Amino acid sequence: MTQTKPLNNCTHWSATMDSFLDFEECIRDSPRFRASLDQCESDVAELESRVGKVIKMCSKMVEAGQAYNNANQLFLAALAEFSLYHKRDNVIMNCLRQFNQGLQEMMQFHTMLFDQTQRAITQQLTNLLSQFLPQIKDTRREFGRIGDDLDTAAGKNAQISRHKATEAERASHLLIATRKCHQHFSLDYCLQLNNFKVQQKLDILNSVFSYFHAQYTFFHQGYDLLKDLEPTMKTMATQLAQLSTECSAKRKDLENKHLLVQQRDASGEPAIACTPADGGTIQGYLFKRSRRKNKMWKRCWFSTESNQLVYTKSHKEEPTVLFDDLRLCAVKPLDSIDRRFCFELVSVQKCCALQADSEELKQAWINAVQGSIDMAYREKEEAQQPQPKESSPPVQSVAPLPRQPAPRQAVLGVALRGPGNQRCCDCGEEEPRWASVNLGITMCIECSGIHRSLGVHLSKVRSLTLDSWDPEQIKLLCILGNNVINGIYEERSTEDGIKKPTSQSPRQEKETWIKEKYVEKKFVRKASFPDLETARCDAGRRLFQAALQGDLVSMAAALAQGAEVNWSDPEQEGRTALIGTAIGGSLLACEFLLQNGANVNHRDQRGQGALHAAAIGGHTGQVCLLLKRGANQYAADEKGNDPLSIAMETAHADIVTLLRMARMNEEMRDSEGFFGSVGDDETFQDIFRDFSNMASHTPEKLTRRQFSRSLDEESEGGRLMSDTQEEDAGGGGGDT
Incomplete structure (x- = not known):
């Protein structure tokens, strides 16, 4: 004898909901049909109860989320007010402002999530119940009333005497008419229940899927936002460490200077002159290795002046330039030789080994030379005036752009001067804070979330206030811009009579528009070809x-x-x-x-x-x-x-x-x-x-050198001249 395993509640309910009422059994009105009908009505009532509970809990969750957003908004307002206390400290102000802006955008993501949750769960499930259940309940009442009439007509027909032919015929006709009406109502009632069974699966799964898609979009947007904030957080961490060091240094500056001078004089260590304020110069004695075969080391006086490293063996000789442009050099420790405290300078064509008297002096020289290199770059960047020029179609004038990755507020100001960039490219909202690098457009935060969902192969979204931008990327926003791109991607939209969404339009309408515009390219005018x-x-x-x-x-x-x-x-x-x-x-x-x-x-x-x-x-x-x-x-x-x-x-x-x-x-x-x-x-x-x-x-500055026909010959000639100068000076050149 085979033992049947009992089904759990979920399996039993699912199996029951999958069974449909048999129309043939409905006509016969058999006990089997009545049992199936009772089970089906019970399932509908249970589904209604569970859906109602889900809707109720969803409403409570959305209300709690909105309350959280309101409290968060008050907190951010207090934080913004608190930041005014440090309005004279640019570091703290910039830190609080950028993080406040990031949290504000995260709150907008929360608001969009709650709105989509309300539509996905509450509205869709409420529509399911309101579409079917009122009609089913009305038909159920009529079905019960006609059933009672059928029972009454059947009873009367059974009680008529066989000798009363006229009354018997009238009762039979009434019974047939009542039974026919009952069958029609039964079939209609079964059809409505079966349709409800079919539709509820689709609506419930679609509702849950829409909710999960909203959650997916929310976390995806949040991840992108935090990814955009990552460089800012690293910068802030560096600034915090620097501030901590500076605060400690300011408290003990005078005392430390006194102790350092006293210890240096008492220990007999050689002193070096390091004046960062005067262009990052450093002066002192170092040993320099000769290029000649004997590899002799000679003690010389070295200094960094005007972005050059020069040395002299005595006060009677003119300084010799060892490296004429420190920006083309790298400095690093030299641990591959037997002598201690060595380091070397490396350029494109030569290198030079140097030796300090102690590990501390060696590190001081490495830091000072590296600082001189950095300062040379800063001075050069401050002296340069940006002059962007590009052969392109006539467009609105472009503001000067920075040479380094531009500061975030500068990026925003320049980007919004492009043609049409003051409003979102897709919905027209004012003062957009996001942009697509590869399309060359600006957009609002809601449209940026939709663009991110398209994939980076279609739109690479970046923040105009949180990300760093290269000058060429900003120029793309200025030369292309919203007007140019819309003239391409929306050229046929007016011909087809399609209405572009506005900033007040629902998100679903914006999403449909953006996909038709950039994915399907529905409004682009294309030339006709045979294939x-x-x-x-x-x-x-x-x-x-x-x-x-x-x-x-x-x-x-x-x-x-x-x-x-x-x-x-x-x-x-x-x-x-x-x-x-x-x-x-x-x-x-x-x-x-x-x-x-x-x-x-x-x-x-x-x-x-x-x-x-x-x-x-x-x-x-x-x-x-x-x-x-x-x-x-x-x-x-x-x-x-x-x-x-x-x-x-x-x-x-x-x-x-x-x-x-x-x-x-x-x-x-x-x-x-x-x-x-x-x-x-x-x-x-x-x-x-x-x-x-x-x-x-400034391409004209790149013509400072001309090569001969053979670079190798020129390089070798430079080495020979360096050797000659070394021998004349009694010292060494630089290692090649």
């Missing part, structure tokens, strides 16, 4: 020609009309649009394509990529940008030439310097030395950024 392949090739060729000319607007239009960013033109030897920008020399066009997913290492039929083309054309800014985005500097073309050898052949001195510095940095990073433990050398990054900024804003 998709012809249209794709035409759009790709237009993208290549626009990239070659640096026409950003035409490039954006070509991408909107279906051009593939990595499509290679067979008529152009397999070159992509990115290689076209490297040939044409437009730095902004190169940045635009890279932001839209261009393959930085694609090579044409001759084996040359964008980095090769930029080296051939002498476009220093593009070389910097491509290296920063991961271009392979060792890739060789069909003739075996890599970008460095091409730059040397074409005598582009600054590109040669950049590529050599990049290789030297990579070798240092891969080695087990001082730089290998921390990653990229900060000095190299400063030099790299400085070359990039000069190429973008």
Whole structure:
């Protein structure tokens, strides 16, 4: 005998709800049908009770969330008022302001979550109950009343005597009519119950799915917001550590100076003159190793002056310049030799080993030289005046842009001056605080959340107040902007009579509009071609020609009309649009394509990529940008030439310097030395950024050197001259 396992309550309820009322049994009105009907009515009542409880709990949760938001708003208001107490301290004010803004945006995410939860749970489930249950209850009452009439008619028909033919016939007709009416009501009642069973599954699952999607969007937006705040938090942590150090130093400054001087004089340690306020100069005695075979060490007086390292062996001799530009140098300890307290300075073409008298003095020199390098960069950046220029279609004037990654408030001010950028690109809300880097538009916080859900392959969303921006990225917002992009992506919307959402429109309406606009590209005017392949090739060729000319607007239009960013033109030897920008020399066009997913290492039929083309054309800014985005500097073309050898052949001195510095940095990073433990050398990054900024804003400053036909010969001649100077001076040059 087989033993049947009992079903648990959930399984039993699910199995019951899956069974539908049989219309054939309904006609017969059998006891089996009555039992199924009773079970079905019980299930409907249980479902109504459970749904009602869910709706009630959802309302309480939303009310509690709204109360939390109100309390949080009061807390943030108090925090903002408290920050006014420190209005004279810029560090504290900036910290509190940025975190207050981040928390305000998180509260808006909470508000959107509660609104979507209300729609997903309360409204959808309430609509389910209100759509079916009132009609089912009305039909149930009529079904019961007709059932009672049927029982009465059946009883009367049974009681008529067989001898009363007329009365018997009348009773029979009444019974038939009543039974027919009862059958109609029974069938209608069964149909309504079965329809409710079918619909409730769809509505319940759709309601729960909508709620989970709202939660997913909320946490995704929160993660992106906190990710945007991460650089700010790191900056704040550094500032806090610096403030702690400065506070301690200010309390004991006089006492420490007195103790240091007393200890130095009493111990007999040699003193050094270090004056950071006078340009970061440091002076003192060091031992210098000669380049000659004997590797002699000679004690000389060294100092840093005007961004140079100079030395002299005695007061009777003129100082000799050892390194003429400290910005092109790196300083690090030298532990690979037997002598103690050694360090070395490394540049592109030479290095020099130096020795201090103690570990403390060695560290002091390393810190001072590094500080001098940093100060040289700061002074240069303060003296430069930004002059952005780009060959592009006539647009509204662009405000001057900073050379370093721009301060956040400066980014916001410049970005909002672009054409149409003062309002959200998709709903028109004033003062947007978010932007899409690859599209070149600004947007409000709600539309930014929808853009994030599209994926970074369609829209790369960043904050205008929380993120740091490169100058080229800000220029894209100013040259493209909302007016230009809307003129491309919304060109056909007025023809189709479609109404654009406003800032007051529901989120669902905005989401539908944005997906139709950027994903489906429903409103973009496209040329008619007989097949998709012809249209794709035409759009790709237009993208290549626009990239070659640096026409950003035409490039954006070509991408909107279906051009593939990595499509290679067979008529152009397999070159992509990115290689076209490297040939044409437009730095902004190169940045635009890279932001839209261009393959930085694609090579044409001759084996040359964008980095090769930029080296051939002498476009220093593009070389910097491509290296920063991961271009392979060792890739060789069909003739075996890599970008460095091409730059040397074409005598582009600054590109040669950049590529050599990049290789030297990579070798240092891969080695087990001082730089290998921390990653990229900060000095190299400063030099790299400085070359990039000069190429973008002041290219005339990159012509300070000219190479001879053979760089190796020039380098060797420089070494020989250095040896001659050393021998004349009785000292050593720099190690090569």
